[in-house]
Amino acid sequence: MRRKDATWILTAQCPSRLGTVDVVTRFLKECRCYITEQQSFDDRHGERFFIRTAFQPEETDFDADTFQAAFAARAAEFDMVFELTAPEARMPVVIMVSKADHCLNDLLYRYRTGQLPVTIRAVISNHPDLEPLVAWHDLPYYHLPITPETKAEQEAEVWRVIESTGAELVILARYMQVLSSELCEKLTGKAINIHHSLLPGFKGAKPYHQAFEKGVKLVGATAHYINDDLDEGPIITQGVEPVSHADDPEDLVAKGRDIECLTLARAVSLHLERRVFLHARRTVVFAR
Amino acid sequence: MRRKDATWILTAQCPSRLGTVDVVTRFLKECRCYITEQQSFDDRHGERFFIRTAFQPEETDFDADTFQAAFAARAAEFDMVFELTAPEARMPVVIMVSKADHCLNDLLYRYRTGQLPVTIRAVISNHPDLEPLVAWHDLPYYHLPITPETKAEQEAEVWRVIESTGAELVILARYMQVLSSELCEKLTGKAINIHHSLLPGFKGAKPYHQAFEKGVKLVGATAHYINDDLDEGPIITQGVEPVSHADDPEDLVAKGRDIECLTLARAVSLHLERRVFLHARRTVVFAR
Amino acid sequence: MRRKDATWILTAQCPSRLGTVDVVTRFLKECRCYITEQQSFDDRHGERFFIRTAFQPEETDFDADTFQAAFAARAAEFDMVFELTAPEARMPVVIMVSKADHCLNDLLYRYRTGQLPVTIRAVISNHPDLEPLVAWHDLPYYHLPITPETKAEQEAEVWRVIESTGAELVILARYMQVLSSELCEKLTGKAINIHHSLLPGFKGAKPYHQAFEKGVKLVGATAHYINDDLDEGPIITQGVEPVSHADDPEDLVAKGRDIECLTLARAVSLHLERRVFLHARRTVVFAR
Amino acid sequence: MRRKDATWILTAQCPSRLGTVDVVTRFLKECRCYITEQQSFDDRHGERFFIRTAFQPEETDFDADTFQAAFAARAAEFDMVFELTAPEARMPVVIMVSKADHCLNDLLYRYRTGQLPVTIRAVISNHPDLEPLVAWHDLPYYHLPITPETKAEQEAEVWRVIESTGAELVILARYMQVLSSELCEKLTGKAINIHHSLLPGFKGAKPYHQAFEKGVKLVGATAHYINDDLDEGPIITQGVEPVSHADDPEDLVAKGRDIECLTLARAVSLHLERRVFLHARRTVVFAR
Numbered sequence A, B, C, D: 001m002r003r004k005d006a007t008w009i010l011t012a013q014c015p016s017r018l019g020t021v022d023v024v025t026r027f028l029k030e031c032r033c034y035i036t037e038q039q040s041f042d043d044r045h046g047e048r049f050f051i052r053t054a055f056q057p058e059e060t061d062f063d064a065d066t067f068q069a070a071f072a073a074r075a076a077e078f079d080m081v082f083e084l085t086a087p088e089a090r091m092p093v094v095i096m097v098s099k100a101d102h103c104l105n106d107l108l109y110r111y112r113t114g115q116l117p118v119t120i121r122a123v124i125s126n127h128p129d130l131e132p133l134v135a136w137h138d139l140p141y142y143h144l145p146i147t148p149e150t151k152a153e154q155e156a157e158v159w160r161v162i163e164s165t166g167a168e169l170v171i172l173a174r175y176m177q178v179l180s181s182e183l184c185e186k187l188t189g190k191a192i193n194i195h196h197s198l199l200p201g202f203k204g205a206k207p208y209h210q211a212f213e214k215g216v217k218l219v220g221a222t223a224h225y226i227n228d229d230l231d232e233g234p235i236i237t238q239g240v241e242p243v244s245h246a247d248d249p250e251d252l253v254a255k256g257r258d259i260e261c262l263t264l265a266r267a268v269s270l271h272l273e274r275r276v277f278l279h280a281r282r283t284v285v286f287a288r
Helices: A020-030 A064-077 A102-112 A131-136 A151-164 A181-187 A207-214 A249-272 B020-030 B064-077 B102-112 B131-136 B151-164 B181-187 B207-214 B249-272 C020-030 C064-077 C102-112 C131-136 C151-164 C181-187 C207-214 C249-272 D020-030 D064-077 D102-112 D131-136 D151-164 D181-187 D207-214 D249-272
Strands: A008-015 A033-043 A048-057 A081-085 A091-097 A118-125 A141-143 A169-172 A191-195 A218-225 A235-242 A276-279 A282-285 B008-015 B033-043 B048-057 B081-085 B091-097 B118-125 B141-143 B169-172 B191-195 B218-225 B235-242 B276-279 B282-285 C008-015 C033-043 C048-057 C081-085 C091-097 C118-125 C141-143 C169-172 C191-195 C218-225 C235-242 C276-279 C282-285 D008-015 D033-043 D048-057 D081-085 D091-097 D118-125 D141-143 D169-172 D191-195 D218-225 D235-242 D276-279 D282-285
Touching (some): A008 A020, A008 A064, A008 A276, A020 A033, A020 A064, A020 C020, A033 A282, A064 A081, A091 A102, A091 A151, A102 A118, A102 A131, A118 A151, A131 A141, A169 A249, A207 A249, A235 A282, A249 A276, B020 B064, B020 D020, B020 D033, B033 D020, B091 B102, B102 B131, B102 B249, B151 B181, C008 C020, C020 C033, C020 C048, C033 C282, C048 C276, C091 C102, C102 C118, C131 C141, C151 C181, C169 C249, C191 C249, C235 C282, C249 C276, D008 D064, D008 D276, D020 D033, D020 D064, D048 D276, D064 D081, D091 D102, D091 D151, D102 D118, D102 D131, D102 D249, D131 D141, D169 D249, D218 D249, D235 D249, D235 D282, D249 D276
Parallel strands (some): A091 A118, A091 A169, A118 A141, A169 A191, B091 B118, B091 B169, B118 B141, B169 B191, C091 C169, C118 C141, C169 C191, D118 D141, D169 D191
Antiparallel strands (some): A008 A048, A008 A081, A191 A218, B008 B048, B033 B048, B033 D033, B191 B218, B218 B235, B276 B282, C191 C218, C218 C235, D008 D048, D033 D048, D218 D235, D276 D282
């Protein structure tokens, strides 16, 4: 029986054109790689092609550099951008939080138990509160307070941490500050935020209070990539929770916590498994 | 074992005050009525009290008129409005549709099989298309076409049908015309609409196209009472359906049909079972 | 923009072996067919490979027979069985029912409105009750009553209808008779049944009564292929519905109807879209 | 506006008889207690009545002992058993675990953040592994290893911890030992277990492996009270999670973790809020 932990992932996207699948799968065959799972999709509106391939080399001398160099030549003909991910790859990550710790606690638990294939390089917060939790997990904690006056400075500091740790993904796990458009731009496609509403409903601050005012019977959470338009970044996944007339705004806050945790964790997992493709303002998500 | 089909329902609401439950339950005890199910709720924000009581008289000579007259005196002390519903009561109903027939078909099926305790007095449409379906169920069909010029006239006709049939509930089962504020006012609390989005997201026309543009991963439906503010009436219930990048607007329309049917049917059932209370812009829903 | 209604589907399965994807996709490239959606899966336990490819020919002279003949030669090398489905193909279907009509009504509605790409050739029932509903849809109704003594005879009659109508799929939409193992064998992989429980829980008769006895808080429905072991056929999809202490067995029956309809309709759609693969006692389902 | 944190809860059950609600609500009125939320239910099969009342005394000199003594006299006439719960009451609890820590971690998080109104008096495990996690929360950890030979002894030790800590609830948060019928009996109605399947499906060991074998498309979790029949105790709540052909048994284990945590936490919350009534082999659950 094939081992799951020997699986490489190749993802790619390019303009729609005859032969987009063939250029990938023929190459894998030539490299003697067995495809264990593959999904492709053609966005007929955007005329763009997306593919995700999980494979296992049949030869022991498989070399990633050689593979990539050789495939790059073929991909170029299709204007194809691609990424190769090694088995057991662990993506370096920075998590940003404020005071609420439910999403952080959930992510740290999954990290500690090996459910999230990441290396958490740092946790950044504009408050000192969550330092003990992070310390217990033996992770560095950067307390970077922020005021309207120091925003630019603080964000420069944040960026310094992200860069110096080599983080390839930033997780905004209920970081309650609006990022400047400069920072948003730098983080485009590299940062996942959890918003505590079913976007585009209840954008902005205090969505549970807005939901209470409207008397909705469902609340939800939205995990999305950061882009330059606040709370309008491309959506990765959404979750939902029934509520009732008996729920005060504080009850909604409490009820929403679980679905926020689950929705964020699901989005991060999909991203780490290279199941999410970003193009223009939309995502393609090859669900399991 | 007690029979379910001998159950009366008493619902009431009034300002919050000591003794609101007691005034109801003591009276029922005195009338020798056994309470089989009861729910009450105090809205501490609005300082208003809501109660729903299902009961079975232990005496065979229970008389509704006597009961109501006697209870009215006590209720008056609490500024309590109440309603008594007999076992097996069938509410007279008018359904309004346009061309889409999924909600109508669903309601007619539930009606035909006895799942909905109503008497459908008429189906009104601004199009002729659904006449055969309605005819097969032996129900009167009013084709009342509408143009911007004839809107006032058509609505007068609609109102005439509602009044002449004695309808106590109007179900807008994908009636695709915006009602005038005059008609909305007349129908306040007496008409249930199904909107094909998770309100307050995607108000107005073509919500599935809006949803596609935003790249959401969930679509939904909202059943709400009509009031004077379009798509802002008090919400009764909401349903949700996962969607993906592969869904075109037409796919969303198709995927949404089932959840629209289910959400509308659930709202109508809750209303018929007297589980929904309307107060200001909100509902209290005592779910089963 | 590519048209969706010009899409062919090629499905295939074979033993796991290097090149299984390539043999399909290279051939499609050579035939100048653009792949719009593809999913493949390797069952590492059963060492078996499954693929579903949706494609659009770029040439106007695409010929299905030529395609199949040519591909058969290549597929043979891999012991690959495959099926090619034309755009807008309508599968001939027979539906079997008893007295309960909710699933039938739902299927007929979807059929009438073009949501199900089938041609319903006949409805068979062991009772006369549902004849008027079927007649309204202008479909032939075979009333084939059954008693323990006439079972063999009746099943021969059933089989005659299936064969003479050329049905490629039989939908057991709450047909309340246990099929003989002979008939089951003939229908293996060609018949979908809806069972009103979350199999393997509550097999056999009166599952809602069993559920009530156990005091479960969820009921459900299971759509599965028929095989020789009653209620043990390979599962296609399952649905679930919350229930409470207040639900009598009859309430569970009523609450279960919607989820039975939805689960059966989903399974039939997945089957018609060639998203379900049957191998041994399991299914592979490439969900949308 | 009334404060939520001043709310007392009175729960009761007794045989069905005229006046069961009145005996409760009239007394509350006489004591000048305002009822903020009330639910009652008559089990017509078992002919038993259940009621839960949340109330706020209008007088500052409300005294629980006086209240209970006075009410006991009235309740006695109805063979009514009742319980009065003070605002902000914190139930003493013992948690039992083995090696898997997801449910424990989840419970400890909710405890630490004040979401669970309990006092955790001890964590008992038959393994040493989870000691550091418990220590970080400053809670006592009892490592009580067990072998077939020492089972009786170990259980005596377990019981000693439960008794000495005054625990009123034992939470079996994936404790992987079968309790003896003696211990089960002692814990009847006082212990909540999480089983990782949709009971009564997949009882016993390795339910996810059983689920994989059957090829189910949904897995789930069941929180139930312990009684003398293993995995057959009265169900409090159940949760469900979709799975696919691509999920190995280990994937099912991983996917099931979240729903196990949520289902157990929900059951514990319902129990703490006195929303669950136990009678014979069934529960009545007054959901929010």
